[in-house]
Amino acid sequence: MSERMAEEEMTVDIEIDDGKVVTCAIVTILPVAEQDYIVLLPLEKQEDMDEGDVWIYRYSENPDDPNEEPVIDYIDDDEEYERVEEAFDEYLDAQEFDELVEDEDEEE
Numbered sequence: 371m372s373e374r375m376a377e378e379e380m381t382v383d384i385e386i387d388d389g390k391v392v393t394c395a396i397v398t399i400l401p402v403a404e405q406d407y408i409v410l411l412p413l414e415k416q417e418d419m420d421e422g423d424v425w426i427y428r429y430s431e432n433p434d435d436p437n438e439e440p441v442i443d444y445i446d447d448d449e450e451y452e453r454v455e456e457a458f459d460e461y462l463d464a465q466e467f468d469e470l471v472e473d474e475d476e477e478e
Contacts, residue, residue: 379395379396380395380396381393381394381395381396381413382394382396382408382410382442384410384425384442392412392413392414392416393412393413393414394410394411394412394413394425395410395411395413396408396409396410397409397410397411397424398458398461399429400454400457400458400461402453402454402457403453405428405430406428406429406430406431407426407427407428407429407445407454407457408426408427408429408440408442409424409425409426409458409461410424410425410426410427411424411425412425424458426445426451426454426455426458427442427443427444427445428442428443428444428445429441429442429443430443
């Protein structure tokens, strides 16, 4: 896994089950119940995925060593995944609201 800047967009390379490496844009890192989660958007269309579908993983950094690479783990628990998915939906709603407010401000 490696992070890099591409046109001011943070990306991460993830190795998926079949060993293929997929470059994803980092949409956001969400704190949910004292755990961080990372939301990733594959930059290339993936099989069995609709356009705009995201991948959500558990995310952690070593606070004692900022140079250590972050850890990204699968979420195996359905209830945990649903909590994070709900938090992401709330994040998207807030983003849309912010965009609406910005658009109204620009029109004035």
